Amino acid sequence: MVSGWFAYAFFQTGFSAKAKPSALEVVMARQARHLAVPFSQRNAANPIPASPDLLIEARHHFADHCATCHANDGSGKTPIGENVYPKAPDLRLSDTQSMSDGELFFVIHNGIRFTAMPAWGKGDPAEDKDSWTLVHFIRHLPKLTPDELEDMKHYNPKTDHPAADHHH
Ligand code: HEC
Incomplete structure (x- = not known):
């Protein structure tokens, strides 16, 4: 049933x-x-320690690879994010923030079948440092500052964001 x-x-x-x-x-x-999400992975702790430098790296990575759908601020308010079904969720809200680090990692590493969310992990999860780094950034999204948001615009893919072109 x-x-x-x-x-x-x-x-x-x-x-x-x-x-x-x-x-x-x-x-x-x-x-x-x-x-x-397998039980063992749901409870996995983030093996990468957070640091200010790591968060900057993750922020630039997110602006480059994820913001097309999720928006720099994580709201999902982009032409693609709002027009796929299911829509890109607002990653700042409790639906997402209540997921464990292990669940967030699993979703980023494996993607979500039958949705627009692609898999980003290559090979062995144990070596997927990028996805764990992005988990730290997703935790940071609700606290993103205006300066950080401004900085991200320079890392958005150029073709999708003509407004950022003046910088280059
Ligand atoms: C092509 C569009 C697209 C791109 C690019 C994309 N996502 Fe997603 N993502 C989605 C969609 C759509 C969903 C919601 C799928 C669903 O509802 O099942 C999603 C869901 C998620 C979720 C789960 C949120 C929740 O509450 O269930 C996380 C975490 C996430 N994405 C992180 C990322 C990260 C990190 C990147 C970049 C490395 C990324 N996404 C790139 C479209 C995208």
């Missing part, structure tokens, strides 16, 4: 690109995704 509903939610959200999934379907897909 239950697994049938999950399959249904995935099927709806995954393959009907233009039909907006119902709130229930989105909730079910979200739940199923949490359940899809």
Whole structure:
């Protein structure tokens, strides 16, 4: 019964690109995704210690690779992020922030099947320093300062952000 509903939610959200999934379907897909993270990985601690330099590196990485969909501030308010279904969520809100470090890592490393969220990890999770670094940045998103936001504009891919061109 239950697994049938999950399959249904995935099927709806995954393959009907233009039909907006119902709130229930989105909730079910979200739940199923949490359940899809193996227990051992859900509780994995971030092996990379946070530092000011590391956060800068992560911020630039996010601006370059993630902001096209997620926006520099994590709101998901971009032409792509708002027009894929399911939409790119606001990463600053508790839905995302309540995920464990291990879950965030898992999502970044593996992507989310049937959604626009790509997999970013290459090879062995134990060597995927970039994804753990990005987990630190996602934790930092709710506290992003105006200066940091301004700085990120210089790292957004140029073609997608003509406004940033004057800098180059
Ligand atoms: C092509 C668009 C796209 C790009 C690029 C992208 N994402 Fe995503 N991401 C999404 C979408 C869409 C979702 C929501 C999928 C869903 O609801 O199941 C998502 C979900 C997530 C989530 C889970 C949030 C939650 O509450 O479930 C995290 C964390 C995340 N992305 C981080 C990243 C990071 C870090 C990068 C860059 C390395 C990145 N994303 C690049 C589209 C994208």
